[in-house]
Amino acid sequence: MAIQCRLYGKFKKLASKTDSASGTVGIIELQEKFCKVEDLLGYLDLNEEQISHIIVNGRYVGQGKDLEDGDRVAIFPKELSLLYKWYFD
Amino acid sequence: MRNKLLRVNMNSLTTKFEDLPKSLRNLGGRGLTSSIVKEEVPPTCHPLRSNNKLVFAPGMVTGTSAPSSGRLSVGGKSPLTGGIKESNVGTNFAQALARLGVKVIIVEGQFDDRYKLLQVDSEGVSFADATPWSDIGLYEAYEGLRQEFGDQVDICGTGIVGEMEAANSGIVFNDPEGLPSRYSGRGGLGAVMASRGLKFIVLDDEGAPGVDLADEEQFRKGTKKLTNALTEHDVTKPGGTLNSYGTDAMVDVINEAGALPQFNFSKGRDDRAAKVSGEAKAEEIKNREGTRPHACHDGCVIQCSEIWTKPGGEDPVGVLEYESVWSLGPNCGIYDLDTVGELNRACNDLGLDTIEAGATIAVAMEGGLLDFGDGTGALELMDEIREGTSKGRILANGAEFAGQALGVTRVPAVKGQAMPAYDPRAIKGMGVTYATTPMGADHTAGYTVSPEILSVGGEEDPLSSEGKSTLSREIQYATAFIDSTGYCLFTTFATADIPKGEEGLIESVNGVLGTDYTADDILEIGKKIIEKERQFNKEAGFTKEDDRLPEFMVEEELPPHDESFDVSVEQLDEVFET
Ligand code: SF4
Numbered sequence: 001m002a003i004q005c006r007l008y009g010k011f012k013k014l015a016s017k018t019d020s021a022s023g024t025v026g027i028i029e030l031q032e033k034f035c036k037v038e039d040l041l042g043y044l045d046l047n048e049e050q051i052s053h054i055i056v057n058g059r060y061v062g063q064g065k066d067l068e069d070g071d072r073v074a075i076f077p078k079e080l081s082l083l084y085k086w087y088f089d
Numbered sequence: 090m091r092n093k094l095l096r097v098n099m100n101s102l103t104t105k106f107e108d109l110p111k112s113l114r115n116l117g118g119r120g121l122t123s124s125i126v127k128e129e130v131p132p133t134c135h136p137l138r139s140n141n142k143l144v145f146a147p148g149m150v151t152g153t154s155a156p157s158s159g160r161l162s163v164g165g166k167s168p169l170t171g172g173i174k175e176s177n178v179g180t181n182f183a184q185a186l187a188r189l190g191v192k193v194i195i196v197e198g199q200f201d202d203r204y205k206l207l208q209v210d211s212e213g214v215s216f217a218d219a220t221p222w223s224d225i226g227l228y229e230a231y232e233g234l235r236q237e238f239g240d241q242v243d244i245c246g247t248g249i250v251g252e253m254e255a256a257n258s259g260i261v262f263n264d265p266e267g268l269p270s271r272y273s274g275r276g277g278l279g280a281v282m283a284s285r286g287l288k289f290i291v292l293d294d295e296g297a298p299g300v301d302l303a304d305e306e307q308f309r310k311g312t313k314k315l316t317n318a319l320t321e322h323d324v325t326k327p328g329g330t331l332n333s334y335g336t337d338a339m340v341d342v343i344n345e346a347g348a349l350p351q352f353n354f355s356k357g358r359d360d361r362a363a364k365v366s367g368e369a370k371a372e373e374i375k376n377r378e379g380t381r382p383h384a385c386h387d388g389c390v391i392q393c394s395e396i397w398t399k400p401g402g403e404d405p406v407g408v409l410e411y412e413s414v415w416s417l418g419p420n421c422g423i424y425d426l427d428t429v430g431e432l433n434r435a436c437n438d439l440g441l442d443t444i445e446a447g448a449t450i451a452v453a454m455e456g457g458l459l460d461f462g463d464g465t466g467a468l469e470l471m472d473e474i475r476e477g478t479s480k481g482r483i484l485a486n487g488a489e490f491a492g493q494a495l496g497v498t499r500v501p502a503v504k505g506q507a508m509p510a511y512d513p514r515a516i517k518g519m520g521v522t523y524a525t526t527p528m529g530a531d532h533t534a535g536y537t538v539s540p541e542i543l544s545v546g547g548e549e550d551p552l553s554s555e556g557k558s559t560l561s562r563e564i565q566y567a568t569a570f571i572d573s574t575g576y577c578l579f580t581t582f583a584t585a586d587i588p589k590g591e592e593g594l595i596e597s598v599n600g601v602l603g604t605d606y607t608a609d610d611i612l613e614i615g616k617k618i619i620e621k622e623r624q625f626n627k628e629a630g631f632t633k634e635d636d637r638l639p640e641f642m643v644e645e646e647l648p649p650h651d652e653s654f655d656v657s658v659e660q661l662d663e664v665f666e667t
Contacts, residue, residue, distance in 0.1 A: 008341055009368060021360030022424075024369050025341075052323070058347035058358065058515075058649055059552075074345040080338055080368075081323045081330055082582070 002029045003067060005040065009077040014044060038063040040073065052081030092301070095191050095214065097207060099285045100139070100198035104207075104214040109192050115602050117149030119175045120573035120618050121193050122164025126173055127621040129195070132628035136168040136277070137254050137284040138199070145186065145194040145245075145290075148575015150601050152187025152300040155312045156319055157577040159184045159386030161262075167276035169256040169445070169487055170504040170529040172626040174276035177533070177572055179385035180262035182243035185294035187575075200286025204252075208238070210293040219288035223252065226438035226475075227261055227269040230289075235267050238291050244269075246289035248440020249475060251279035255485035256505075257445040258283070261437065264385055266396065270407020271385050274442035275531065276506060277487075300601065308600025311593040315580070318590025319390050322583035331393035331579060332382045334367030336411035339510070340419075341366045347649045348515035350508070351419045352461050353451035354501045356648045357515045361424040365414050370397070370426055378402045391579055397430050406434045412532070415510035416447025421454060422461030428468070435471035441485070448488040448507030456495030499641045504529035504631070513638060514647040514654045517554050521561040521656055525636045525664040527622035533578060535565035554656040558663045565664075566615030573618065574598055623665060633662050 007015050007026035015026030034040045037054055041047070041063065054061055055074040067073070092114065094107045116124060122144040134140035144164040151158050161183035167174035186194070189209060196207075206219035222230040227248045234244055244263050251258040258279030262271040282288075302308050319325045330338050340362055343349040347357040363369065374381045380396035385408070394408045409430060417432040418424060432450075436443045450467050453459060458480075459466035473481035483494045488507040492500035501508040506529025513520025518537030526534035537560050571578055576594060584591040595606055606614070626635075642654040 006345070019360055019363070022363035022366075022369075024363045024366065025360075053342070055342070055345040058345065060346065074341075076342065078323055079328070079330060079333060080341070082338060082342060 002031050003034065003040070003069065004029055004072050005044070006072065006074040008074065009080045011046070011075055011077050034067045036063070036067060037061060037065045037073070040067060046075070050078055052076045052078050092192055093190055095194045095209070097194060097196045097214075097287075098198050099196060099200040099205070099287060102200060102205065102216050113193075115149075115604055116573060117151070117192070118146055118160065118162040118573040118575055119164070119177065119569055120614070121146035122162045122175050123173060123618050123622050123625075125193065125195060126164045126166065127625045130166050132166070132625050133630065134166060136166045136171070136281055141166045141281055141284075143196040143278065143281050143285060143287075146192065147183045147187040149573060149598050151575030152184045153302065153308070153601060154388065155308075155576070155597050156316045156388060156390040157580050158575045159388060160575045160577055161186065161273075162572060163260055163273040163278050165278055165281045166629070167278070167529070168254075168280050169275075169277040170506050172504060172529065172629055172631055173527055173622045174278060175528065175572065175622075176260070176273035176275045176278055178260075178262050178271050178273040179389070179577055180243065180245075180271040181265055181386045182245055182262045182292060183575065184386060184388070185243045185292040185297070188294045188297040188299050189292065190298050194290070196282070196285050196287055199284065203286050204283070204288035205286055206289040206291060207287060208291045208293075211296040211298070223288055224249065227440060228438050231263060231267055231269045234289065234291060238293070240267065241293060241295065243292045243294075244289055246440075247279035247282045248438065249477075250440050250485045251283035253477060253482060253485055254280040254284050255482065256280060256490065257442055257449065257485055257487040258440050259442040261440055264394070264407055265387060266405070268396070268405060268407040269437050272442065274444065276529065279440050302601055303603030304600045306600075308597050311596025311598075311600055314589045314593025315584070315597060316390060318583040318587040318593065319580060322586060322590075324582040325391045325579060327390075331391050331582075334371050335381070335393045335395055335408070337365075337367035337370055337409065337414050339367070339411045340414065341368065343511060346515065347647075348512045349415065349419060349510065350501070350512040352422050353420065353455045353499060354508075354512060354642070354647070357512050358649050359419065362419050364424045365418045365426055365429060367411070370409065370414070373426060379405070383408070389577065391577065393579060397433075399430070400427070404434075406430050407437060409433055410443070412509050413443035413447070416444050417450070417467070418447075420447050420451045420510075421467060423464050423467065425464060428464035432464070432467055432471065435468065435475075439471065439474055441474070444509050445487045445507045448501060449484050449491045452488045452492045452497050452500055453484060453495065455499060456492070456497045458495065500639060501642070502530060503638060504635055506530050512647055514642055514652045515552065515650050517552065517654070517656055518557040518560050520638055520642070520654050521557045521661060521664060522565060524638050524661050525561065526565060527619065527626050533568065535561045535568055536578070537561055537564055552650055552652055554660065557656055558660050562664050563612065565619060566612040569615035569618040570611045573614070619665070636661050636664075
């Protein structure tokens, strides 16, 4: 089983194919083993500054989240950010 | 003529300007409409008979140069919910009304020989016959009205479904191009307007006195800080999320979060949803040479709006908001922007609220009137509404009414009003807001999505029911304040994250009103408004049993998270028992 990485916005360009259902989301199927989200980001050469939010299996996560085979990882770039930070100040 | 209350009596076709009572002077928008409805409308009255009133109020700072502040509230007793209603819209009409020195219009009584049009300009107020623009679609009507009264006028009106006095009829305002695409959509206030015998209000603010500033320096200082925050923040800045993709940017995020209701709230995620996302739409608008970004009123610096057209740039519709795209699209199993665009055009033309209309079509699909995904069939239903067939009239009364007619028990509504685009089983705090706001299911009343899905840290788990009462209550109070200021709710993306922006927002309010509010006053002001609204509903016969979600959401799990709505009734009751 692989990790399915779903790339939105300008990150789409990192993928060589798009998903079959919509034809608009960039898809990378990764066979490699990644321990955490941050390892995956390193592999994709993405840094925190460029990212708005990451959703793994439908849950909003931080970069320290452990990854497992079969995970669905959606990565949204800064220009698709919709954030309120103040609740956690 | 400044700070006036304009009372319009439709029984006698007379109007009179009154001084705004002292107790109402520092209010605006929702604070003003809800206070007046509470004060003047008997809570048990029939919403479509003469005792109901329709109240229009621009926000506290609307009509000034404050950024993104062209918002207006419309209030009355709702024929959809049977409770109090405030429905908020962004339009130049709001600014024109404020500049004309009118803080509030109260329309009362009923004119039996339909329909009249009310004209307000700096010379005064008059009535005209509205028959030439009645019983036709609103695109044609608004074009005709602008030909008659000039391109510079601002218009609000109610459509064919309002004339039917159907419960899903909104009040429609023009966008800067004159398209009937900006909506006080929710709660059936279009029927309240039509049942007064009033079809349109036409404003011309040429030569208007403008809005008084109690403390100009304070106002300038405040608006500068706010503008800086709006132009800095990733969500609100030029080229930021809202500016580039509009509200529809939510589709992908909420779908990935498993909370985008699809096939009448049967599942929270479907990979086809990306076909109707903000990204896909922005690209298509570019291809068609439509307009994006665009502002719903002059002076918005965020500019989340757009003009969607047919292929080739023909036949502009206006904006396709996230809520509309979702309700007329994925919630009906439709994943095609052109179909969604045409359904939205039909809603604008008929005067239907898009959220309720999409929810109703999805219920009709579940009830077997047509198949999920049948866009052509959905458009045919719009024709039935236009023709006023029995089926059309049932559908024009909203999801709950249609559900009863078709024997559908899975109707996603609270207090008779259909839910918007966030499934409460996957975003629990949103369910708490839907259940407890006096408005019926309404996402804008207390947008918990932000901390639950969109925050950086994600400390609020959207699937957990813990702590959601306090979260929803505080956001509901803060929202009632923002809805009163005239600022667009989207300014809060920036003010929430940038303290100077919030400071500026409050200073600008103080600059207009001469008040000395601080951030600490916001929740208290909002609380007072919601208390009035809840009191109205109580006297109208609502009990805490009305603060509940539909049974099927408690019993049925929503994939992919396979969660039901498990916030306890005690937690729901705790929201306003403080
Ligand atoms: S941000 Fe959008 S909805 Fe708000 S005032 Fe501006 S254009 Fe209108």
